[in-house]
Amino acid sequence: MSAVREQSHAVFQATAVTLANRSRERFAVRVLTLITTLLILPLIAIISLLVAKGAPAMSLEFLLAAPVAGMTAGGIFPAIVGTLWLVGVSLAVAAPIGILAAVYLNEYAGDNWVTRIINLAIVNLAGVPSIVHALFGVGAFVLFLGMGTSILSASLTLAIMTLPVIIASTKEALASVPLAFREACWVLGASRWQTIRHVVLPNSISGILTGVILQVSRAAGETAPIMFTGAAFYLPFLPQSVYDQCMALSMHLFTVSTQVPNVPEAIPYATALVLLGLVMSVNLTSILFRSYLRSRRKW
Amino acid sequence: MSGQRNKIEIRDLSLRYGNDQALYNINLDVREHEILAIIGPANAGKTSLLNCINRMIDFVPSARVSGSIRFDGLEVSKLRDPAQLRRRIGMVFPLPVGLPMSIYDNVAFAPRMSGIRSGSALDEIVETCLQQAALFDEVKDRLGDLGTKLSGGQQQRLTIARALSLRPEVLCLDEFSIAVDPVTTMKIEAVIKTLREQMTVIVVTNLVLQAKRLADRTALFLGGKLIEVDDNEIIFSRRTADMRTFQYVQGLFG
Numbered sequence: 232m233s234a235v236r237e238q239s240h241a242v243f244q245a246t247a248v249t250l251a252n253r254s255r256e257r258f259a260v261r262v263l264t265l266i267t268t269l270l271i272l273p274l275i276a277i278i279s280l281l282v283a284k285g286a287p288a289m290s291l292e293f294l295l296a297a298p299v300a301g302m303t304a305g306g307i308f309p310a311i312v313g314t315l316w317l318v319g320v321s322l323a324v325a326a327p328i329g330i331l332a333a334v335y336l337n338e339y340a341g342d343n344w345v346t347r348i349i350n351l352a353i354v355n356l357a358g359v360p361s362i363v364h365a366l367f368g369v370g371a372f373v374l375f376l377g378m379g380t381s382i383l384s385a386s387l388t389l390a391i392m393t394l395p396v397i398i399a400s401t402k403e404a405l406a407s408v409p410l411a412f413r414e415a416c417w418v419l420g421a422s423r424w425q426t427i428r429h430v431v432l433p434n435s436i437s438g439i440l441t442g443v444i445l446q447v448s449r450a451a452g453e454t455a456p457i458m459f460t461g462a463a464f465y466l467p468f469l470p471q472s473v474y475d476q477c478m479a480l481s482m483h484l485f486t487v488s489t490q491v492p493n494v495p496e497a498i499p500y501a502t503a504l505v506l507l508g509l510v511m512s513v514n515l516t517s518i519l520f521r522s523y524l525r526s527r528r529k530w
Numbered sequence: 531m532s533g534q535r536n537k538i539e540i541r542d543l544s545l546r547y548g549n550d551q552a553l554y555n556i557n558l559d560v561r562e563h564e565i566l567a568i569i570g571p572a573n574a575g576k577t578s579l580l581n582c583i584n585r586m587i588d589f590v591p592s593a594r595v596s597g598s599i600r601f602d603g604l605e606v607s608k609l610r611d612p613a614q615l616r617r618r619i620g621m622v623f624p625l626p627v628g629l630p631m632s633i634y635d636n637v638a639f640a641p642r643m644s645g646i647r648s649g650s651a652l653d654e655i656v657e658t659c660l661q662q663a664a665l666f667d668e669v670k671d672r673l674g675d676l677g678t679k680l681s682g683g684q685q686q687r688l689t690i691a692r693a694l695s696l697r698p699e700v701l702c703l704d705e706f707s708i709a710v711d712p713v714t715t716m717k718i719e720a721v722i723k724t725l726r727e728q729m730t731v732i733v734v735t736n737l738v739l740q741a742k743r744l745a746d747r748t749a750l751f752l753g754g755k756l757i758e759v760d761d762n763e764i765i766f767s768r769r770t771a772d773m774r775t776f777q778y779v780q781g782l783f784g
Binding site for chain 1: 584586589591613614615616617621623625627629630631639640643644689692693695696
Protein backbone atom coordinates (compact mmCIF):
# COMPACT_ATOMS: atom_id res chain seq x y z
CA MET A 232 0.00 0.00 0.00
CA SER A 233 2.66 2.49 1.01
CA ALA A 234 4.83 1.37 -1.87
CA VAL A 235 2.02 2.22 -4.26
CA ARG A 236 1.59 5.66 -2.69
CA GLU A 237 5.30 6.41 -2.94
CA GLN A 238 5.26 5.39 -6.55
CA SER A 239 2.30 7.61 -7.40
CA HIS A 240 4.02 10.57 -5.75
CA ALA A 241 7.15 9.83 -7.70
CA VAL A 242 5.22 10.40 -10.91
CA PHE A 243 4.80 14.07 -10.00
CA GLN A 244 8.46 14.60 -8.99
CA ALA A 245 10.10 17.26 -11.17
CA THR A 246 12.68 15.82 -13.50
CA ALA A 247 15.31 17.82 -15.35
CA VAL A 248 13.14 17.77 -18.49
CA THR A 249 9.99 19.09 -16.80
CA LEU A 250 11.99 21.82 -15.04
CA ALA A 251 13.49 22.93 -18.35
CA ASN A 252 10.04 22.90 -19.93
CA ARG A 253 8.64 25.00 -17.11
CA SER A 254 11.29 27.68 -17.44
CA ARG A 255 10.85 27.78 -21.23
CA GLU A 256 7.12 28.13 -20.72
CA ARG A 257 7.63 31.09 -18.35
CA PHE A 258 10.04 32.70 -20.81
CA ALA A 259 7.63 32.31 -23.73
CA VAL A 260 4.70 33.76 -21.79
CA ARG A 261 6.79 36.79 -20.72
CA VAL A 262 8.05 37.52 -24.24
CA LEU A 263 4.58 37.22 -25.78
CA THR A 264 3.02 39.41 -23.10
CA LEU A 265 5.73 42.03 -23.55
CA ILE A 266 5.32 42.18 -27.33
CA THR A 267 1.54 42.44 -27.07
CA THR A 268 1.82 45.21 -24.49
CA LEU A 269 4.25 47.13 -26.72
CA LEU A 270 1.57 47.17 -29.43
CA ILE A 271 -0.57 49.50 -27.34
CA LEU A 272 2.23 52.04 -26.91
CA PRO A 273 2.00 53.73 -30.35
CA LEU A 274 -1.75 54.21 -29.90
CA ILE A 275 -1.28 55.72 -26.44
CA ALA A 276 1.54 57.92 -27.77
CA ILE A 277 -0.56 59.20 -30.67
CA ILE A 278 -3.58 59.96 -28.54
CA SER A 279 -1.61 61.71 -25.80
CA LEU A 280 0.29 63.79 -28.37
CA LEU A 281 -2.94 64.83 -30.08
CA VAL A 282 -4.63 65.64 -26.79
CA ALA A 283 -1.64 67.63 -25.48
CA LYS A 284 -1.08 69.65 -28.63
CA GLY A 285 -4.70 69.97 -29.73
CA ALA A 286 -6.21 70.87 -26.38
CA PRO A 287 -5.65 74.65 -26.67
CA ALA A 288 -7.79 74.82 -29.82
CA MET A 289 -10.45 72.36 -28.67
CA SER A 290 -13.75 73.92 -27.68
CA LEU A 291 -17.43 73.64 -28.48
CA GLU A 292 -17.02 76.57 -30.82
CA PHE A 293 -14.22 74.71 -32.66
CA LEU A 294 -16.66 71.87 -33.34
CA LEU A 295 -19.63 74.02 -34.29
CA ALA A 296 -18.16 77.01 -36.18
CA ALA A 297 -16.83 77.43 -39.72
CA PRO A 298 -13.18 78.21 -40.34
CA VAL A 299 -12.41 81.92 -40.68
CA ALA A 300 -9.44 84.13 -41.56
CA GLY A 301 -8.10 81.87 -44.30
CA MET A 302 -8.57 78.79 -42.11
CA THR A 303 -6.13 80.08 -39.49
CA ALA A 304 -8.93 80.49 -36.96
CA GLY A 305 -12.49 79.41 -36.29
CA GLY A 306 -13.79 75.82 -36.28
CA ILE A 307 -14.22 72.74 -38.42
CA PHE A 308 -18.01 72.29 -38.48
CA PRO A 309 -18.30 72.13 -42.32
CA ALA A 310 -15.61 69.44 -42.45
CA ILE A 311 -17.45 67.31 -39.87
CA VAL A 312 -20.71 67.68 -41.80
CA GLY A 313 -18.93 66.92 -45.08
CA THR A 314 -17.35 63.74 -43.70
CA LEU A 315 -20.77 62.57 -42.48
CA TRP A 316 -22.23 63.21 -45.95
CA LEU A 317 -19.45 61.32 -47.71
CA VAL A 318 -19.52 58.36 -45.35
CA GLY A 319 -23.32 58.22 -45.33
CA VAL A 320 -23.78 58.31 -49.11
CA SER A 321 -20.92 55.92 -49.83
CA LEU A 322 -22.30 53.45 -47.31
CA ALA A 323 -25.84 53.77 -48.67
CA VAL A 324 -24.41 52.66 -52.02
CA ALA A 325 -21.78 50.13 -50.95
CA ALA A 326 -23.58 48.30 -48.13
CA PRO A 327 -26.64 47.01 -50.05
CA ILE A 328 -24.65 46.12 -53.17
CA GLY A 329 -21.88 44.49 -51.15
CA ILE A 330 -24.25 42.46 -48.97
CA LEU A 331 -26.35 41.28 -51.89
CA ALA A 332 -23.26 40.35 -53.90
CA ALA A 333 -21.87 38.41 -50.94
CA VAL A 334 -25.18 36.57 -50.48
CA TYR A 335 -25.09 35.58 -54.14
CA LEU A 336 -21.46 34.49 -54.02
CA ASN A 337 -21.78 32.53 -50.78
CA GLU A 338 -25.26 31.04 -51.16
CA TYR A 339 -26.00 30.66 -54.85
CA ALA A 340 -22.85 30.76 -56.98
CA GLY A 341 -21.56 27.38 -58.05
CA ASP A 342 -17.86 26.60 -58.02
CA ASN A 343 -17.11 27.43 -61.66
CA TRP A 344 -14.72 29.69 -63.57
CA VAL A 345 -17.11 32.67 -63.59
CA THR A 346 -17.33 32.64 -59.78
CA ARG A 347 -13.59 32.21 -59.50
CA ILE A 348 -12.96 35.21 -61.75
CA ILE A 349 -15.41 37.32 -59.73
CA ASN A 350 -13.74 36.32 -56.46
CA LEU A 351 -10.33 37.05 -57.92
CA ALA A 352 -11.53 40.46 -59.06
CA ILE A 353 -12.83 41.24 -55.56
CA VAL A 354 -9.56 40.26 -53.91
CA ASN A 355 -7.59 42.39 -56.36
CA LEU A 356 -9.97 45.33 -56.04
CA ALA A 357 -9.36 45.26 -52.29
CA GLY A 358 -5.64 45.58 -52.92
CA VAL A 359 -5.82 48.60 -55.24
CA PRO A 360 -4.15 51.67 -53.65
CA SER A 361 -6.57 54.47 -52.79
CA ILE A 362 -4.88 56.98 -55.08
CA VAL A 363 -5.67 54.67 -58.01
CA HIS A 364 -9.30 54.62 -56.89
CA ALA A 365 -9.12 58.43 -56.87
CA LEU A 366 -7.93 58.57 -60.48
CA PHE A 367 -10.61 56.07 -61.48
CA GLY A 368 -13.20 58.22 -59.71
CA VAL A 369 -12.08 61.31 -61.60
CA GLY A 370 -12.19 59.49 -64.91
CA ALA A 371 -15.42 57.56 -64.39
CA PHE A 372 -17.67 59.73 -62.23
CA VAL A 373 -16.39 63.30 -62.47
CA LEU A 374 -15.63 63.34 -66.20
CA PHE A 375 -17.25 60.42 -68.04
CA LEU A 376 -20.56 60.37 -66.19
CA GLY A 377 -20.49 64.15 -65.85
CA MET A 378 -21.18 64.26 -62.12
CA GLY A 379 -18.49 66.89 -61.64
CA THR A 380 -16.61 67.27 -58.39
CA SER A 381 -19.43 66.54 -55.98
CA ILE A 382 -20.36 64.55 -52.89
CA LEU A 383 -21.87 61.99 -55.28
CA SER A 384 -18.61 61.46 -57.21
CA ALA A 385 -16.54 61.31 -54.04
CA SER A 386 -18.96 58.95 -52.29
CA LEU A 387 -19.15 56.60 -55.27
CA THR A 388 -15.36 56.51 -55.36
CA LEU A 389 -15.30 55.67 -51.65
CA ALA A 390 -18.01 53.07 -52.24
CA ILE A 391 -15.95 51.34 -54.95
CA MET A 392 -13.04 51.33 -52.53
CA THR A 393 -14.97 49.85 -49.57
CA LEU A 394 -17.10 47.43 -51.62
CA PRO A 395 -14.62 44.53 -51.90
CA VAL A 396 -13.95 44.57 -48.15
CA ILE A 397 -17.68 44.65 -47.36
CA ILE A 398 -18.20 41.69 -49.71
CA ALA A 399 -15.34 39.76 -48.11
CA SER A 400 -16.47 40.39 -44.51
CA THR A 401 -20.12 39.61 -45.35
CA LYS A 402 -19.12 36.35 -47.06
CA GLU A 403 -17.18 35.41 -43.96
CA ALA A 404 -20.18 36.18 -41.73
CA LEU A 405 -22.48 34.10 -43.94
CA ALA A 406 -20.03 31.21 -44.01
CA SER A 407 -20.00 31.15 -40.21
CA VAL A 408 -23.61 29.88 -40.24
CA PRO A 409 -23.26 26.07 -40.20
CA LEU A 410 -24.18 24.22 -43.40
CA ALA A 411 -26.26 21.83 -41.28
CA PHE A 412 -28.82 24.63 -40.68
CA ARG A 413 -29.20 25.16 -44.42
CA GLU A 414 -29.59 21.43 -45.06
CA ALA A 415 -32.18 21.16 -42.30
CA CYS A 416 -34.20 23.88 -44.05
CA TRP A 417 -33.81 22.52 -47.57
CA VAL A 418 -34.90 19.08 -46.49
CA LEU A 419 -38.09 20.62 -45.09
CA GLY A 420 -38.93 21.97 -48.54
CA ALA A 421 -37.75 25.53 -47.91
CA SER A 422 -36.32 27.27 -50.96
CA ARG A 423 -32.84 28.71 -50.97
CA TRP A 424 -34.21 32.23 -50.56
CA GLN A 425 -36.50 31.23 -47.67
CA THR A 426 -33.51 29.61 -45.99
CA ILE A 427 -31.40 32.73 -46.47
CA ARG A 428 -34.19 35.05 -45.36
CA HIS A 429 -35.28 33.14 -42.26
CA VAL A 430 -32.17 31.33 -41.04
CA VAL A 431 -28.91 32.48 -42.63
CA LEU A 432 -29.33 36.27 -42.53
CA PRO A 433 -30.85 36.54 -39.01
CA ASN A 434 -27.93 34.51 -37.68
CA SER A 435 -25.16 36.35 -39.49
CA ILE A 436 -26.44 39.91 -39.25
CA SER A 437 -24.09 40.79 -36.38
CA GLY A 438 -21.03 39.83 -38.39
CA ILE A 439 -22.35 41.55 -41.51
CA LEU A 440 -23.07 44.84 -39.72
CA THR A 441 -19.73 44.76 -37.91
CA GLY A 442 -17.93 44.45 -41.23
CA VAL A 443 -19.95 47.30 -42.71
CA ILE A 444 -19.45 49.60 -39.72
CA LEU A 445 -15.69 49.04 -39.78
CA GLN A 446 -15.70 50.34 -43.35
CA VAL A 447 -17.24 53.57 -42.09
CA SER A 448 -14.05 54.38 -40.22
CA ARG A 449 -11.95 53.51 -43.24
CA ALA A 450 -14.05 55.72 -45.52
CA ALA A 451 -13.95 58.57 -43.00
CA GLY A 452 -10.16 58.52 -42.84
CA GLU A 453 -9.34 58.35 -46.56
CA THR A 454 -8.09 61.51 -48.25
CA ALA A 455 -6.84 60.51 -51.68
CA PRO A 456 -10.11 59.19 -53.15
CA ILE A 457 -12.06 62.34 -52.25
CA MET A 458 -9.36 64.91 -52.96
CA PHE A 459 -10.01 65.16 -56.71
CA THR A 460 -13.60 63.96 -56.77
CA GLY A 461 -15.59 66.07 -54.35
CA ALA A 462 -13.77 67.43 -51.32
CA ALA A 463 -13.01 71.15 -51.31
CA PHE A 464 -10.22 73.09 -49.59
CA TYR A 465 -12.62 75.63 -48.24
CA LEU A 466 -16.32 76.25 -48.67
CA PRO A 467 -18.17 79.09 -47.04
CA PHE A 468 -21.46 77.16 -47.00
CA LEU A 469 -22.69 73.67 -46.05
CA PRO A 470 -23.59 71.21 -48.85
CA GLN A 471 -27.30 71.21 -49.71
CA SER A 472 -27.40 68.06 -51.87
CA VAL A 473 -25.18 65.30 -53.20
CA TYR A 474 -24.38 67.47 -56.22
CA ASP A 475 -22.52 70.02 -54.09
CA GLN A 476 -18.92 69.83 -53.06
CA CYS A 477 -18.11 69.57 -49.40
CA MET A 478 -15.27 69.89 -46.95
CA ALA A 479 -14.05 66.77 -45.16
CA LEU A 480 -12.07 66.19 -41.96
CA SER A 481 -9.27 64.20 -43.56
CA MET A 482 -8.95 66.69 -46.41
CA HIS A 483 -9.09 69.64 -43.99
CA LEU A 484 -6.34 68.08 -41.89
CA PHE A 485 -4.16 67.75 -44.99
CA THR A 486 -4.92 71.35 -46.01
CA VAL A 487 -4.25 73.07 -42.70
CA SER A 488 -1.10 71.03 -42.06
CA THR A 489 0.57 71.52 -45.43
CA GLN A 490 -1.18 73.99 -47.71
CA VAL A 491 -2.06 77.03 -45.61
CA PRO A 492 0.63 79.26 -44.03
CA ASN A 493 0.47 80.64 -40.49
CA VAL A 494 -2.04 78.14 -39.05
CA PRO A 495 -1.70 77.95 -35.25
CA GLU A 496 -0.16 74.59 -34.36
CA ALA A 497 -3.12 73.53 -32.24
CA ILE A 498 -5.64 73.56 -35.12
CA PRO A 499 -4.32 70.60 -37.16
CA TYR A 500 -3.81 68.60 -33.95
CA ALA A 501 -7.33 69.32 -32.76
CA THR A 502 -8.68 68.38 -36.22
CA ALA A 503 -6.79 65.10 -36.11
CA LEU A 504 -8.14 64.49 -32.61
CA VAL A 505 -11.72 64.97 -33.82
CA LEU A 506 -11.16 62.65 -36.79
CA LEU A 507 -9.57 60.01 -34.57
CA GLY A 508 -12.35 60.39 -32.01
CA LEU A 509 -14.98 59.94 -34.71
CA VAL A 510 -13.31 56.83 -36.10
CA MET A 511 -12.72 55.32 -32.68
CA SER A 512 -16.26 55.94 -31.48
CA VAL A 513 -17.58 54.25 -34.63
CA ASN A 514 -15.29 51.28 -33.99
CA LEU A 515 -16.31 51.17 -30.35
CA THR A 516 -19.98 51.19 -31.33
CA SER A 517 -19.35 48.29 -33.65
CA ILE A 518 -17.52 46.32 -30.95
CA LEU A 519 -20.27 46.93 -28.38
CA PHE A 520 -22.93 46.08 -30.95
CA ARG A 521 -21.16 42.85 -31.87
CA SER A 522 -20.76 41.73 -28.28
CA TYR A 523 -24.44 42.52 -27.66
CA LEU A 524 -25.52 40.39 -30.62
CA ARG A 525 -23.06 37.63 -29.66
CA SER A 526 -24.62 37.44 -26.23
CA ARG A 527 -27.91 36.67 -27.99
CA ARG A 528 -26.30 34.04 -30.16
CA LYS A 529 -28.65 31.16 -30.63
CA TRP A 530 -26.37 28.14 -30.86
CA MET B 531 -50.19 -5.97 -43.32
CA SER B 532 -48.25 -3.89 -45.81
CA GLY B 533 -50.20 -2.39 -48.67
CA GLN B 534 -49.01 -3.94 -51.90
CA ARG B 535 -48.99 -0.66 -53.81
CA ASN B 536 -45.47 0.63 -54.39
CA LYS B 537 -44.86 4.09 -52.95
CA ILE B 538 -41.38 4.40 -54.40
CA GLU B 539 -39.95 2.45 -57.32
CA ILE B 540 -36.21 2.64 -57.91
CA ARG B 541 -34.88 1.28 -61.21
CA ASP B 542 -31.25 1.01 -62.33
CA LEU B 543 -30.22 3.85 -60.06
CA SER B 544 -26.53 4.69 -60.22
CA LEU B 545 -24.76 7.56 -58.54
CA ARG B 546 -21.26 8.92 -58.95
CA TYR B 547 -19.47 11.61 -56.95
CA GLY B 548 -16.87 12.75 -59.47
CA ASN B 549 -14.94 9.55 -60.18
CA ASP B 550 -16.21 7.63 -57.15
CA GLN B 551 -19.23 5.49 -57.78
CA ALA B 552 -21.50 5.42 -54.72
CA LEU B 553 -24.45 3.38 -56.03
CA TYR B 554 -24.51 0.61 -58.67
CA ASN B 555 -27.74 -0.18 -60.55
CA ILE B 556 -30.08 -0.24 -57.58
CA ASN B 557 -33.52 -1.77 -58.09
CA LEU B 558 -35.73 -1.44 -55.05
CA ASP B 559 -39.44 -0.95 -54.31
CA VAL B 560 -40.77 0.67 -51.17
CA ARG B 561 -44.32 -0.43 -50.45
CA GLU B 562 -46.96 1.90 -49.10
CA HIS B 563 -47.33 1.82 -45.27
CA GLU B 564 -44.42 -0.52 -44.72
CA ILE B 565 -41.37 0.01 -42.57
CA LEU B 566 -38.34 -0.71 -44.70
CA ALA B 567 -34.96 -0.97 -43.00
CA ILE B 568 -31.74 -0.39 -44.90
CA ILE B 569 -28.67 -1.89 -43.26
CA GLY B 570 -25.05 -2.13 -44.25
CA PRO B 571 -21.59 -1.01 -43.16
CA ALA B 572 -20.13 2.47 -43.68
CA ASN B 573 -19.80 3.59 -47.29
CA ALA B 574 -22.52 1.19 -48.42
CA GLY B 575 -24.49 3.99 -50.08
CA LYS B 576 -27.42 4.02 -47.65
CA THR B 577 -27.45 7.77 -47.07
CA SER B 578 -26.73 8.47 -50.74
CA LEU B 579 -29.83 6.49 -51.65
CA LEU B 580 -32.02 8.63 -49.35
CA ASN B 581 -30.49 11.80 -50.79
CA CYS B 582 -31.41 10.62 -54.29
CA ILE B 583 -35.02 9.92 -53.29
CA ASN B 584 -35.71 13.44 -51.99
CA ARG B 585 -33.26 15.10 -54.41
CA MET B 586 -31.08 16.56 -51.66
CA ILE B 587 -28.39 15.20 -54.01
CA ASP B 588 -29.02 18.36 -56.09
CA PHE B 589 -26.99 20.28 -53.50
CA VAL B 590 -23.90 18.13 -54.10
CA PRO B 591 -22.31 19.68 -57.21
CA SER B 592 -20.15 16.67 -58.10
CA ALA B 593 -23.03 14.14 -57.97
CA ARG B 594 -24.25 12.50 -61.18
CA VAL B 595 -27.43 10.42 -60.96
CA SER B 596 -28.68 8.00 -63.61
CA GLY B 597 -31.61 5.62 -63.66
CA SER B 598 -35.14 6.24 -62.43
CA ILE B 599 -36.90 6.88 -59.14
CA ARG B 600 -40.67 7.03 -59.23
CA PHE B 601 -42.57 8.50 -56.28
CA ASP B 602 -46.28 7.67 -56.58
CA GLY B 603 -45.50 6.96 -60.23
CA LEU B 604 -43.92 10.41 -60.78
CA GLU B 605 -40.38 10.53 -62.10
CA VAL B 606 -38.48 12.31 -59.33
CA SER B 607 -35.68 13.67 -61.54
CA LYS B 608 -38.20 15.40 -63.82
CA LEU B 609 -39.92 17.41 -61.07
CA ARG B 610 -39.50 21.12 -61.66
CA ASP B 611 -39.77 22.03 -57.98
CA PRO B 612 -37.90 19.52 -55.79
CA ALA B 613 -39.01 21.49 -52.71
CA GLN B 614 -42.53 20.16 -53.35
CA LEU B 615 -41.18 16.61 -53.26
CA ARG B 616 -39.27 17.29 -50.04
CA ARG B 617 -42.47 18.46 -48.37
CA ARG B 618 -43.93 15.01 -49.04
CA ILE B 619 -40.84 13.17 -47.78
CA GLY B 620 -39.84 13.81 -44.17
CA MET B 621 -36.14 13.33 -43.48
CA VAL B 622 -34.17 12.99 -40.26
CA PHE B 623 -30.37 13.22 -40.36
CA PRO B 624 -28.01 11.20 -38.12
CA LEU B 625 -26.92 14.18 -36.03
CA PRO B 626 -29.72 16.27 -34.51
CA VAL B 627 -29.90 19.82 -35.83
CA GLY B 628 -32.08 22.21 -33.85
CA LEU B 629 -32.56 25.32 -35.94
CA PRO B 630 -31.48 28.50 -34.09
CA MET B 631 -35.04 29.49 -33.21
CA SER B 632 -37.60 28.56 -30.56
CA ILE B 633 -38.93 25.02 -30.17
CA TYR B 634 -42.29 26.22 -31.46
CA ASP B 635 -40.74 27.94 -34.48
CA ASN B 636 -38.64 24.85 -35.26
CA VAL B 637 -41.76 22.77 -35.74
CA ALA B 638 -43.78 25.58 -37.32
CA PHE B 639 -40.98 26.48 -39.77
CA ALA B 640 -41.87 24.14 -42.63
CA PRO B 641 -45.66 24.76 -42.44
CA ARG B 642 -44.99 28.51 -42.44
CA MET B 643 -42.66 28.21 -45.42
CA SER B 644 -45.32 26.25 -47.27
CA GLY B 645 -47.81 29.06 -46.70
CA ILE B 646 -49.77 28.21 -43.53
CA ARG B 647 -50.33 31.48 -41.66
CA SER B 648 -53.17 30.77 -39.25
CA GLY B 649 -52.00 30.77 -35.63
CA SER B 650 -54.44 28.13 -34.44
CA ALA B 651 -53.56 25.78 -37.30
CA LEU B 652 -49.86 26.17 -36.46
CA ASP B 653 -50.55 25.62 -32.73
CA GLU B 654 -52.29 22.39 -33.55
CA ILE B 655 -49.52 21.17 -35.88
CA VAL B 656 -46.83 21.97 -33.31
CA GLU B 657 -48.65 20.14 -30.51
CA THR B 658 -49.52 17.10 -32.62
CA CYS B 659 -46.03 16.71 -34.05
CA LEU B 660 -44.28 17.16 -30.70
CA GLN B 661 -46.63 14.57 -29.24
CA GLN B 662 -45.97 12.17 -32.12
CA ALA B 663 -42.23 12.59 -31.53
CA ALA B 664 -42.69 11.85 -27.78
CA LEU B 665 -41.31 15.25 -26.85
CA PHE B 666 -44.40 17.30 -26.02
CA ASP B 667 -44.60 16.49 -22.29
CA GLU B 668 -40.97 17.50 -21.75
CA VAL B 669 -41.21 20.87 -23.48
CA LYS B 670 -44.85 21.93 -23.33
CA ASP B 671 -44.15 24.64 -20.73
CA ARG B 672 -41.20 26.13 -22.61
CA LEU B 673 -42.08 26.14 -26.29
CA GLY B 674 -40.49 29.57 -26.53
CA ASP B 675 -37.04 28.32 -25.52
CA LEU B 676 -34.32 27.90 -28.11
CA GLY B 677 -34.39 24.55 -29.91
CA THR B 678 -30.59 24.55 -29.96
CA LYS B 679 -30.45 24.52 -26.14
CA LEU B 680 -32.21 21.15 -25.81
CA SER B 681 -30.20 18.02 -25.05
CA GLY B 682 -29.01 15.86 -27.95
CA GLY B 683 -31.76 13.27 -27.57
CA GLN B 684 -34.43 15.97 -27.25
CA GLN B 685 -33.09 17.76 -30.31
CA GLN B 686 -33.31 14.53 -32.28
CA ARG B 687 -36.96 14.17 -31.31
CA LEU B 688 -37.45 17.83 -32.20
CA THR B 689 -35.97 17.03 -35.61
CA ILE B 690 -38.47 14.17 -35.97
CA ALA B 691 -41.34 16.46 -34.96
CA ARG B 692 -40.13 18.92 -37.60
CA ALA B 693 -39.96 16.19 -40.23
CA LEU B 694 -43.58 15.29 -39.40
CA SER B 695 -44.82 18.88 -39.50
CA LEU B 696 -45.95 18.72 -43.14
CA ARG B 697 -47.67 15.35 -42.66
CA PRO B 698 -45.31 13.64 -45.13
CA GLU B 699 -46.26 10.48 -47.01
CA VAL B 700 -42.81 9.00 -46.50
CA LEU B 701 -40.55 9.40 -43.48
CA CYS B 702 -36.85 8.67 -43.91
CA LEU B 703 -34.77 8.25 -40.76
CA ASP B 704 -31.02 8.13 -41.29
CA GLU B 705 -29.38 6.46 -38.30
CA PHE B 706 -31.61 8.46 -36.00
CA SER B 707 -30.39 6.69 -32.85
CA ILE B 708 -26.69 7.50 -33.31
CA ALA B 709 -26.80 10.42 -30.86
CA VAL B 710 -29.65 9.19 -28.68
CA ASP B 711 -29.69 7.16 -25.47
CA PRO B 712 -31.32 3.69 -25.43
CA VAL B 713 -34.44 4.84 -23.55
CA THR B 714 -35.14 7.59 -26.06
CA THR B 715 -34.36 5.20 -28.90
CA MET B 716 -37.06 2.82 -27.67
CA LYS B 717 -39.48 5.76 -27.36
CA ILE B 718 -38.80 6.80 -30.94
CA GLU B 719 -39.08 3.23 -32.19
CA ALA B 720 -42.52 2.99 -30.56
CA VAL B 721 -43.45 6.25 -32.31
CA ILE B 722 -42.30 4.91 -35.68
CA LYS B 723 -44.46 1.81 -35.25
CA THR B 724 -47.55 3.96 -34.72
CA LEU B 725 -46.66 6.25 -37.64
CA ARG B 726 -46.78 3.44 -40.18
CA GLU B 727 -50.60 3.72 -40.10
CA GLN B 728 -50.27 7.15 -41.70
CA MET B 729 -47.11 6.91 -43.75
CA THR B 730 -44.37 4.82 -45.27
CA VAL B 731 -41.18 4.66 -43.25
CA ILE B 732 -37.60 4.04 -44.41
CA VAL B 733 -35.11 3.47 -41.60
CA VAL B 734 -31.39 3.50 -42.35
CA THR B 735 -29.61 1.91 -39.43
CA ASN B 736 -26.28 0.51 -38.36
CA LEU B 737 -27.98 -1.60 -35.73
CA VAL B 738 -29.02 -4.94 -37.16
CA LEU B 739 -31.25 -5.62 -34.16
CA GLN B 740 -33.05 -2.31 -34.69
CA ALA B 741 -33.90 -3.41 -38.24
CA LYS B 742 -35.11 -6.73 -36.88
CA ARG B 743 -37.30 -5.09 -34.19
CA LEU B 744 -38.73 -2.36 -36.34
CA ALA B 745 -39.01 -3.29 -39.98
CA ASP B 746 -41.31 -5.41 -42.15
CA ARG B 747 -38.62 -5.80 -44.75
CA THR B 748 -34.89 -5.20 -44.68
CA ALA B 749 -32.44 -4.37 -47.46
CA LEU B 750 -28.71 -5.00 -47.18
CA PHE B 751 -26.32 -2.69 -49.00
CA LEU B 752 -22.61 -3.40 -49.46
CA GLY B 753 -20.21 -1.08 -51.29
CA GLY B 754 -22.96 0.71 -53.18
CA LYS B 755 -24.75 -2.45 -54.29
CA LEU B 756 -28.07 -3.82 -53.11
CA ILE B 757 -27.26 -7.35 -51.97
CA GLU B 758 -30.66 -8.54 -50.89
CA VAL B 759 -34.06 -7.23 -49.88
CA ASP B 760 -36.75 -9.40 -48.39
CA ASP B 761 -39.21 -9.86 -45.55
CA ASN B 762 -37.61 -9.83 -42.14
CA GLU B 763 -38.47 -13.51 -41.59
CA ILE B 764 -36.19 -14.37 -44.50
CA ILE B 765 -33.41 -11.83 -43.84
CA PHE B 766 -33.07 -12.81 -40.21
CA SER B 767 -33.10 -16.54 -40.85
CA ARG B 768 -30.82 -19.12 -42.43
CA ARG B 769 -32.81 -18.95 -45.67
CA THR B 770 -31.26 -15.76 -47.05
CA ALA B 771 -30.71 -15.75 -50.80
CA ASP B 772 -27.18 -14.42 -50.43
CA MET B 773 -24.65 -15.85 -48.00
CA ARG B 774 -23.32 -12.38 -47.22
CA THR B 775 -26.69 -11.32 -45.80
CA PHE B 776 -26.63 -14.17 -43.32
CA GLN B 777 -23.04 -13.43 -42.40
CA TYR B 778 -23.64 -9.69 -41.99
CA VAL B 779 -26.73 -10.19 -39.85
CA GLN B 780 -24.84 -12.67 -37.70
CA GLY B 781 -22.06 -10.11 -37.26
CA LEU B 782 -19.48 -12.26 -39.06
CA PHE B 783 -18.21 -9.26 -41.06
CA GLY B 784 -19.05 -5.62 -41.65
